[in-house]
Amino acid sequence: MISKSSTTLFQSNSPGVRTFKRILRNRSAKIGGVLLFILIFVSYAAPLFTDKDPNKTVPALALKSPSFEFPMGTDGIGRDNFSRFLYGGRLSLRVGLVGIIIGALLGTTLGLISGYFGGWLDALISWFTDVLMAFPDILLALVIIAILGPGITNAMLAIGISFVPSFMRLTRSSVLALREMTYVEAARSLGSSDARILIRHILPNSIRMLLVLITLGIGSSILAGAALNFLGLGAEPPTAEWGAMLNSGMKFVRQAWWLTVFPGAGIFLAVLSINLIGDAVSDAMAGTNVIPDKK
Amino acid sequence: MINYLIRRIFTSILVLFGVSMLVFSVIHLIPGDVTMAILGRQKVSLEKVAELREQLGLNDPIYVQYGRYLNKALHGDLGVSIRNYLPVSKAIADQMPSTFALAMSALAIALSIGGVLGLLAALRHGTWFDTLIMGLSVSGLSIPTFWMGLLLILLFSVKLGLFPSISNDSSFADLFLPALTLGLPEAAIVARMIRASMLDVLSKEYITTARAKGVPERMVILKHALRNALIPVVTFAGLQMAYLLGGATIVETMFARQGIGRLAVQSILNRDYPMVQGVVLVTATIYVLINTLTDITYVFLNPKIRLQ
Numbered sequence: 161m162i163s164k165s166s167t168t169l170f171q172s173n174s175p176g177v178r179t180f181k182r183i184l185r186n187r188s189a190k191i192g193g194v195l196l197f198i199l200i201f202v203s204y205a206a207p208l209f210t211d212k213d214p215n216k217t218v219p220a221l222a223l224k225s226p227s228f229e230f231p232m233g234t235d236g237i238g239r240d241n242f243s244r245f246l247y248g249g250r251l252s253l254r255v256g257l258v259g260i261i262i263g264a265l266l267g268t269t270l271g272l273i274s275g276y277f278g279g280w281l282d283a284l285i286s287w288f289t290d291v292l293m294a295f296p297d298i299l300l301a302l303v304i305i306a307i308l309g310p311g312i313t314n315a316m317l318a319i320g321i322s323f324v325p326s327f328m329r330l331t332r333s334s335v336l337a338l339r340e341m342t343y344v345e346a347a348r349s350l351g352s353s354d355a356r357i358l359i360r361h362i363l364p365n366s367i368r369m370l371l372v373l374i375t376l377g378i379g380s381s382i383l384a385g386a387a388l389n390f391l392g393l394g395a396e397p398p399t400a401e402w403g404a405m406l407n408s409g410m411k412f413v414r415q416a417w418w419l420t421v422f423p424g425a426g427i428f429l430a431v432l433s434i435n436l437i438g439d440a441v442s443d444a445m446a447g448t449n450v451i452p453d454k455k
Numbered sequence: 456m457i458n459y460l461i462r463r464i465f466t467s468i469l470v471l472f473g474v475s476m477l478v479f480s481v482i483h484l485i486p487g488d489v490t491m492a493i494l495g496r497q498k499v500s501l502e503k504v505a506e507l508r509e510q511l512g513l514n515d516p517i518y519v520q521y522g523r524y525l526n527k528a529l530h531g532d533l534g535v536s537i538r539n540y541l542p543v544s545k546a547i548a549d550q551m552p553s554t555f556a557l558a559m560s561a562l563a564i565a566l567s568i569g570g571v572l573g574l575l576a577a578l579r580h581g582t583w584f585d586t587l588i589m590g591l592s593v594s595g596l597s598i599p600t601f602w603m604g605l606l607l608i609l610l611f612s613v614k615l616g617l618f619p620s621i622s623n624d625s626s627f628a629d630l631f632l633p634a635l636t637l638g639l640p641e642a643a644i645v646a647r648m649i650r651a652s653m654l655d656v657l658s659k660e661y662i663t664t665a666r667a668k669g670v671p672e673r674m675v676i677l678k679h680a681l682r683n684a685l686i687p688v689v690t691f692a693g694l695q696m697a698y699l700l701g702g703a704t705i706v707e708t709m710f711a712r713q714g715i716g717r718l719a720v721q722s723i724l725n726r727d728y729p730m731v732q733g734v735v736l737v738t739a740t741i742y743v744l745i746n747t748l749t750d751i752t753y754v755f756l757n758p759k760i761r762l763q
Contacts, residue, residue, distance in 0.1 A: 290466070291473030294739045296701030299719070303477070306723045306731045307484045309492075383599055387705055390601045391720050406601060410709070413605060413620070414613055421609075424602030432597035439593070 192436030262320025267327020275335025564638030569645025595643025
């Protein structure tokens with residue numbers, strides 16, 4: 161019975177399953193997926209790999225180079241760099257994920273409202289996102305940190321808000337095309353409320369494009385989080401986080417290469433794995449666009 | 456076309472207006488009282504707090520404060536730092552040339568390295584070389600600027616002793632590592648763009664026609680294909696120059712280099728709000744102006760839009 165149902169599922173011809181299969185077949189997605197899985201696993205199963213406390217300082221053991229006992233050496237105040245790397249990964253990955261979720265939720269909501277209702281509301285929201293887009297690169301996140309003050313939660317919020325314009329614009333343009341579709345008109349004439357039309361009919365049809373933006377965005381979000389931490393505007397010491405570890409390791413760049421090479425490699429591999437998956441997702445979604453071109 | 460230009464300029468003015476409102480409100484959005492945020496846990500007299508409120512102009516109604524802020528900003532007066540009492544506009548003017556030199560050098564590196572690699576990848580489409588360049592380009596997009604900077608310091612400064620790891624002026628040696636750090640990830644984007652754009656142009660019928668007429672391949676590539684493939688890159692270069700002004704923040708902090716990006720981070724850490732407001736306002740304004748100019752230039756460059 162089980163095998164029958166799973167076979168049916170596997171042979172399903174729904175566009176979602178087809179796209180998912182296409183992603184699974186993609187070589188770069190496989191490499192990215194395995195890499196990401198390893199990073200998440202070693203971070204969250206850190207106690208399996210090390211029994212050392214990431215925050216315990218032993219000044220006598222400061223700046224020891226990598227050895228069997230300390231696979232990634234020790235830092236300036238004698239903390240084990242390997243356990244800091246493992247535990248730090250949790251926070252770096254979480255900052256990226258939470259950041260993009262905040263951005264996606266806020267941006268998509270604004271985009272739905274703006275595109276569906278149009279008029280002055282659309283003009284106001286579009287103007288607001290244009291204003292947010294006037295701050296290049298990390299500057300918007302810096303403005304938000306200036307307002308809220310440094311800290312890891314504020315850093316996540318700042319990153320989230322800086323992603324709002326991209327999500328808002330993408331959702332808005334997709335809603336503009338979808339709201340003219342016959343099935344939306346049908347739902348409207350059947351008396352569906354605006355909220356129902358937006359959530360049941362329009363959002364599910366925009367979700368694929370949003371998924372591409374989310375996957376590609378997680379990488380940028382991790383980078384932005386690490387950058388804020390690197391600038392000293394995120395995690396407070398002694399919290400282990402890859403960006404913050406790079407910041408404190410920078411002081412010892414001449415004596416202890418391991419303090420800059422390992423945490424940086426963590427960020428790089430995390431972002432690379434997500435970009436590889438993101439590329440595959442965006443390739444797989446291409447050509448399966450549900451919104452017909454307006455000609 | 457005139458309509459488009461007017462509309463584009465009008466939108467930019469509206470955006471700048473919004474930027475000024477957002478920057479102005481920084482000081483009012485801080486949770487709690489701004490004077491307390493600035494003074495921190497210092498024990499100060501009530502007179503000192505009143506003096507600071509007066510200095511920041513917090514005793515007037517908010518629209519009066521905004522009107523005064525905008526009027527002063529339009530006259531080049533961005534207030535006074537509450538840490539060293541120097542005029543904000545002077546501090547920014549002092550730091551700007553350094554950031555500008557860094558952004559320009561990074562752009563030059565991005566366009567030259569990215570341009571050549573992207574072009575070669577397109578010409579050797581589907582070969583191992585193409586795969587290698589595209590692989591390097593994905594890595595370039597994934598590498599954190601600050602990590603690459605540290606690796607470059609490890610290589611060029613610590614191991615080889617060729618360039619200083621702290622950079623303070625615009626001499627070649629001082630500028631090399633920061634510019635490379637900022638420019639290489641951009642080179643990855645340029646390489647991808649040029650490759651995609653060249654592949655697109657090379658599949659066009661006029662290229663086949665040129666080849667069929669017996670035009671030498673070098674001429675086909677340089678005269679017919681590359682010139683057209685470069686149009687999107689020109690737009691990109693304009694936008695990127697403005698974008699690099701924001702990206703300079705990390706590189707400047709890392710190399711302890713003068714510049715407005717580092718000034719912004721230090722002001723945030725020092726809670727020097729007038730300085731933060733000034734730096735952000737100036738950077739965003741330059742960004743919007745360059746964006747607008749790039750859009751307008753694009754209209755002139757691209758006959759398809761011009762004729763509409």
